[in-house]
Amino acid sequence: MKCSKFLTELNDFLDGSLDSKLKAELSEHLTWCHNCYVVCNTTKKTIEIYRENQVYELPDTLRTKLHDAIVAKCKASKPPNET
Amino acid sequence: MGTIQTNVTGDTSEELALVQAAKGGDITAFEQLIKKYDRNVFRIAQHITQNREDAEDVVQDAFLKAYQNLKQFQGNSKFYTWLVRIAVNEALMKLRKRKTSKTVSMDEDVETEDGSVPREVADWSPNPEQLFRQAELSDILAKTIQGLPTGFRTVFVLRDVEGLSTEETAETLGLSVPAVKSRLLRARLQLRERLNRYFKKKKNGGGDQQQ
Numbered sequence: 001m002k003c004s005k006f007l008t009e010l011n012d013f014l015d016g017s018l019d020s021k022l023k024a025e026l027s028e029h030l031t032w033c034h035n036c037y038v039v040c041n042t043t044k045k046t047i048e049i050y051r052e053n054q055v056y057e058l059p060d061t062l063r064t065k066l067h068d069a070i071v072a073k074c075k076a077s078k079p080p081n082e083t
Numbered sequence: 084m085g086t087i088q089t090n091v092t093g094d095t096s097e098e099l100a101l102v103q104a105a106k107g108g109d110i111t112a113f114e115q116l117i118k119k120y121d122r123n124v125f126r127i128a129q130h131i132t133q134n135r136e137d138a139e140d141v142v143q144d145a146f147l148k149a150y151q152n153l154k155q156f157q158g159n160s161k162f163y164t165w166l167v168r169i170a171v172n173e174a175l176m177k178l179r180k181r182k183t184s185k186t187v188s189m190d191e192d193v194e195t196e197d198g199s200v201p202r203e204v205a206d207w208s209p210n211p212e213q214l215f216r217q218a219e220l221s222d223i224l225a226k227t228i229q230g231l232p233t234g235f236r237t238v239f240v241l242r243d244v245e246g247l248s249t250e251e252t253a254e255t256l257g258l259s260v261p262a263v264k265s266r267l268l269r270a271r272l273q274l275r276e277r278l279n280r281y282f283k284k285k286k287n288g289g290g291d292q293q294q
Binding site for chain 1: 106108114118122146152209212217220225249279
């Protein structure tokens with residue numbers, strides 16, 4: 001398997017959605033290709049780091065403010081079954 | 084090597100009961116749905132608009148629109164997916180208004196190849212986050228993802244940060260599954276390449292970070 005082929009399958013490999021034959025071929029490629037091994041590891045870490053460290057959190061005070069504003073607008077609006 | 088686990092939330096019968104009650108005008112039931120998903124909607128809105136005030140408006144507009152159009156929700160998709168589709172559309176509209184001189188769409192800049200082909204292969208996994216203070220790391224992550232084209236950024240946020248499936252992301256954005264997969268791969272590789280600039284230098288003991 002060439003590195004270019006490995007890259008095109010990287011998403012499905014990381015997401016665990018490859019069939020077992022293709023998965024085995026990719027795993028074999030990783031045993032001898034250091035560059036793909038590193039790209040695979042660091043891409044996986046990139047996804048994890050964004051999932052575990054949310055860039056934009058909603059502060060409690062703002063959350064309360066937004067919640068109250070939404071509810072007020074919903075109450076002022078017609079109920080769903082009348083629109 | 085382990086695979087990435089998604090954190091997709093499924094509709095429970097309890098949630099469907101809340102939707103049903105809200106359809107009948109029960110605001111208290113709808114409030115429960117707001118509390119369940121407001122953080123997700125806020126994050127998505129801020130990632131797309133990259134503006135705090137716009138994100139606040141999007142959260143309000145998206146939930147109000149969802150409430151007013153609850154009858155349109157037939158339960159063919161998850162309530163969350165349906166809500167996210169409304170929020171993404173509201174956020175893209177805000178972005179278009181703010182960037183009046185520039186067209187903003189899901190197709191923007193998708194032809195760029197920047198960072199899609201790995202050039203740097205320094206191995207900074209498994210714990211680069213431990214090299215930075217939390218505020219510093221957040222700043223790096225924000226700067227890095229803000230640099231992605233809107234079309235890539237939105238696919239990455241929905242699929243990888245918020246945990247929608249590939250099919251749900253496609254449905255939400257009105258894209259084909261192959262288009263989502265292609266953009267997701269390029270988004271992941273571009274982010275990896277851009278983070279590399281920060282993490283590699285820090286790991287090697289460098290002080291200043293490249294922009």
